[in-house]
Amino acid sequence: MIKVNSKKVIAKLSWRSLKANRSRNIIAVCAIALTAILFTTLFTLGIGTVKSLQEATMRQAGGDGHAVLKYISDDDFNKVKDHPLIKEISYNRMLCDGLENPEFLKRHAELWYLDDVGLRLGFCEPTSGHKPAAENEIITDTKTLSLLGVPQEVGAPITLTLNIRGANVQRDFVLAGWWESDPTFNVGQILTSRAYVDAHMAELQNNYSEDHSLTGAINPVIMFKNSLDLESKLNTVLVDSGYSLDETAPNYLDHNVNWAYLSTNFGIDAGTMIALVSALALIVFTGYLIIYNIFQISVIRDMRFYGLLKTIGTTGRQIRGLIRRQAIFLSVLGIPIGLLAGFFIGKALVPLVIKQSSYSESSVSVAPNPWIFIGSTVFVVATVLISTRKPGKMAADVSPVEAVRYTDGNVKSGNKIRKSKAGGKPIKMALANLGRNKKRTVLVIVSLSLSLVLLNTVFTLSQSIDMDKYLSKFVxxxxxxxxxxxxxxxxxxxxxxxxxxxxxxxxxxxxxxxxxxxxxxxxxxxxxxxxxxxxxxxxxxxxxxxxxxxxxxxxxxxxxxxxxxxxxxxxxxxxxxxxxxxxxxxxxxxxxxxxxxxxxxxxxxxxxxxxxxxxxxxxxxxxxxxxxxxxxxxxxxxxxxxxxxxxxxxxxxxxxxxxxxxxxxxxxxxxxxxxxxxxxxxxxxxxxxxxxxxxxxxxKLVSATEFEGMRSTVIMIGGALSVIIGLIGILNFINAMLTSIITRRQEFAMLESIGMTRPQLRRMLGCEGLYYALGTAVFSLLFGVIFSLLIVQWFCGQLWFFSYHFIIWPLVLVLPLLIVLGVIIPLVLFTVTDKQSIVERLREAE
Structure with missing residues (x-):
């Protein structure tokens, strides 16, 4: 057998086929872009929210170190610091039991010495001025300065009242630098120099085990190479350094893992895993529906073209490759648009989520994480390739004779011919037309229904947030x-x-x-x-x-x-x-x-x-x-x-x-x-x-305001996703109707040639759109009720501030709009595409 290198020919055919299907290309690019928007929005929302919450949690915990040892001495510090598991360790020393200035009544402040590692891990590096060097120099956060009434000026005098083992001591300092206060950390931090520690070493001896005084206690922060299994690593460090893990033992050191990292060690329960997988599967299925439908309809429309290719020796594998090339090229156009738009949509939604958390005052910064774009691209490409597989197989398997005679929804010769006096009416003909390609009809109805079910779910969740439960926990x-x-x-x-x-x-x-x-x-x-x-x-x-x-x-x-x-x-x-x-x-x-x-x-x-x-x-x-x-x-x-x-x-x-x-x-x-x-x-x-x-x-007023903000956020985020999925569904409907009209132009010409008028033809198409809308309404109501009772009700039971309420009114309100769109879209498409005479359309069959 002679092997022929036909890659260039297939590439040229693929390109020319693309150029000949401009309407299909526009719809496909839009569909791929919308799918990319959906994935990117969710990836940005998920990664951005998790990162923002973790950063806020770290700031509330006092730093991003992995673990901390508490109230230890210099001898203890020296025994632990060189352990091979430790990547770096800070030297943090408490300099008094508390600051007794009356300005710190509603927001406490602490006096510490932190080395350079401690400053970095504790988010305490000065952004203005310089680090403290002289004995009387300090740095602090801006809110502490505001409470003290001290201007943000290097050299500004500050008097502090130190509680040292029960005795109050006043000391004068000068401001060396400062940093912006973090709203999530409601404790003031005042940091001195190493020179201060050396000058007051006599009073800074650690006696915590005898008198529980914090003065002089060292609380070093530890960083390991990664955040995996932190508890085990910390225990290993302590045991290897000669300390016991038994709290009653004399050589026990108080310690704990930074709770900001605890989420990395938690497992996901089966219910949560099912919910996450189901949500991801729903998104993939939503993208699959439209992309699959686009290429399936495109293949049907070009079936005669593929049949002619097979008559000149093109193999099924080459035809599949031709369709796959087109899909990849369209993805190259649509994915970047979706990635860009989805990132900015997700970036706008993250602050709304954080605002409803306990870190509502935290600054939120959503960086363009590479994993957002990599993950979204992988899912979109996978969705596109899966969606084009079956249409490609259908084009590859059809015989040349069948392809030349193929029309949309061919009636097999074995079907019975039914006689009816009402069969020629546009209403009956419209219903029969939907049954010619049952699979496509079902896919369009399902894709339209998904957005409506999601919309109803969003409003169900928003109405199920129980203000009484929410408020009762706090006030x-x-x-x-x-x-x-x-x-x-x-x-x-x-x-x-x-x-x-x-x-x-x-x-x-x-x-x-x-x-x-x-x-x-x-x-x-x-x-x-x-x-x-x-x-x-x-x-x-x-x-x-x-x-x-x-x-x-x-x-x-x-x-x-x-x-x-x-x-x-x-x-x-x-x-x-x-x-x-x-x-x-x-x-x-x-x-x-x-x-x-x-x-x-x-x-x-x-x-x-x-x-x-x-x-x-x-x-x-x-x-x-x-x-x-x-x-x-x-x-x-x-x-x-x-x-x-x-x-x-x-x-x-x-x-x-x-x-x-x-x-x-x-x-x-x-x-x-x-x-x-x-x-x-x-x-x-x-x-x-x-x-x-x-x-x-x-x-209760304050908590009620937070509650209403949470409800608004649920509606806003869920509504945004509903709109995206709704656009995908409408696009699918437009594509289905457009392709149906284009592939049936000869059929319409024949009907007109035997006496069917243009108004009757439009009425038939309007009825088809109406049937799609009614089918969507029935499926949405049925599936919406089942999904609400089985899934949403279960989900509400997992969250303490939810009390499930069954509602269906959002679906009922949207259905009239759906019916209007279902009737108008086919009529507009028919008017746009109806440019040829009856004779010209009949000749296309020759």
Whole structure:
């Protein structure tokens, strides 16, 4: 057999075939570009959001180091620093227990020495001025300067009050440099020079193990070669350096992995994996539908051309290659357009996602990551090649005789001929025409339906975001007032309690309805005897009793307790013989019942330190027995001190105040009439700014604003994707109708030649479009209902702030528009393409 090199001929044929199909090319390029936009938008949105959240998390965690050792000495640092697993390690030394300047009441500040590695890993390198060198030079962030009232000028004087092992010391410094504050990191950083450390080394000796003073403690940040399996690497470093991982061992070093990197070690559960794969499959299928349909219709239209090629010896493989070349060339035109447009769409959507996260104030920067474009290109090219495979095979397999006689939707000779008096009516003929190519009809209907189902899904999700659930996690009353330290998770007791003057001022305002205080504190700790948990641990005292958080509630907070089991009997609680145990909630608001220590009806022993001595007998004198009346939910932001405790209990305020020497009100929750909410918010803002600056507040109004922003973001992002998929579906419909009209021009000419008028022809085409629209409506409604009940409802159940609501009105509203487009598009296309006379169209068959 003689081998002929026909690559140049095939390439020329492919190019000329492209030039002869300009309408097909335009539609194909648009389809490929839209598919690329879809992939690129999602890749940009996904990668950009993950990166932005991780960067914001790193900043909130204090840096991008992989791990940190806590409160170690110079000897410990020297033993660890040269371990082969460590790529680099910083030297971070705390220089006092705290800064006591009154300006730092609502935003704490810390004094540190960081070497060059620490400055870089902690995002603390000065962007103005220079690094501190002299003993009295410091650098800090801009918000700290603003709080101190210090201008952003090199050499500006700064006086700081340092708490060094309980004693306040004032020292004068000068500003050497500064950097822009990050909104996610709500702690001021003031950094000194190495010269300062050397000059004050006597007071910076690390005694943390003896007195728990932070002064002089070293907290080095470690970077490994990568972020994989960080926990294991850190453990290896500690063990190899001669330290124990047992918290009770004398050679134990406190340590932890940077939680900003924890996501890299988490596995994906089966439900999430199914959801991600399903979403990706849906996108691929959406792109496949239109690209496949475009090339299938193109092959059908050019079937006679491929038949003629086969008569002169062209092989099926060469015909497949010809179609594949055309697809690749069109991809070269369409993909770059889609990549560029998709990146900017995704870049615009990322800030909307971040805005609804806990890092809403973070700066967002979406860089053109190469993986965005590589991943999108790979998926689009794969979609194009998969989509053109079957049309190519169809063209390659057809015989020359069949190809010459081929028309769109040929009726096989074995089909029965049906007689009908109404068969010649345009409505009946339109319905019969859709049945001539059932596969294409189904594909067009499915592609149009996908965007409608997605649109309905978006609105279902937006309406299922439950404001009550969302607000109840943060504020379950209209307002919550407290000392500023409480909102910094730094409440201890009487020294930073909510003042009676603040409470009185609030209660005297118009619209005040009802309120109540939450009492607690760490100055007078409680312990419990738990016979079910005899093993002492880090949260137990020398007697084997476990440290517990006990809260007193009066008025509104007591009524707002969420009962899990048992009874919320106020009369029994008032006797002082009953107590409620708190139960932790997971992220979805479900109680973690395995955290319960006592069953309902069980007796437990509670100890407190009021008037106790050192001996066991004196301690036992303060013991008090309670019967567990039931279990209630621990609300971190409304009925606790915002710290996780192993044991948590609730009592009426009247009973609680009898158990402690100095009852301290942690917070005060209250409701107001709806029409006074805005006025009360303004009043509290002014009061905490000018009357009692040490006080602060939060409100339901703030959380409600965040909630509405989240709902808008869901609609905006989902709506954008719906529009893209909708354009793909409409493009598919236009292509199907256009090709159908072009391939049936001879058929239309024959119908006109036997008496069918132009208005009747237009009516028939309008009916075809109407049937497409009605078919889409039926499929969208059916599939939309099934998808909503089976998939969307399940998804809503996975997120704590969602409560599923079945809605179908978005579909119903869009369907009239779909019907209008279904009728108009075929008529416009017929008018545009109807340029030849009947005779000219009939001669095309010769």
């Amino acid at each position: 379950d009353t209209d307002f919550l007032i407290a000392h500023a330290d409480y909102f910094q998770n730094d409440f201890f007791g009487k020294a930073n309690e909510t003042t009676a003057s603040f409470v009185s001022a609030v209660e005297s305002q118009p619209g005040f309805e009802k309120g109540g205080g939450l009492y607690g504190g760490r100055e007078e700790p409680f312990t419990v005897t738990d016979e079910n948990n005899p093993s002492p641990g880090i949260n137990s005292n020398e007697y084997g009793d476990f440290i517990a958080a006990v809260y007193g509630l009066d008025g509104l907070p007591l009524e707002r307790l969420e009962l899990i089991d048992g009874a919320l009997d106020y009369d029994k609680l008032a006797t002082g013989n009953y107590i409620l145990e708190g139960v932790k909630l997971d992220d979805n608001g479900n109680p973690e019942m395995d955290s319960i220590h006592y069953q309902t009806g069980q007796t437990m022993t509670l100890h407190n330190e009021k008037g106790t001595g050192e001996s066991l007998d004196e301690r036992a004198y303060t013991a008090r027995e309670f019967t567990v009346l039931g279990h209630v939910a621990i609300k971190t932001y409304s009925n606790s001190d915002r710290i996780a405790w192993g044991y948590t209990f609730y009592l009426p305020a009247d009973v609680y105040t009898q158990l402690v020497a100095q009852p301290a009100m942690m917070s005060y929750a209250f409701n107001v009439e709806d029409r006074y909410e805005a006025a009360m918010g303004n009043y509290l803002g002014n009061y905490t700014e000018n009357v009692e600056p040490v006080m602060n507040y939060t409100s």
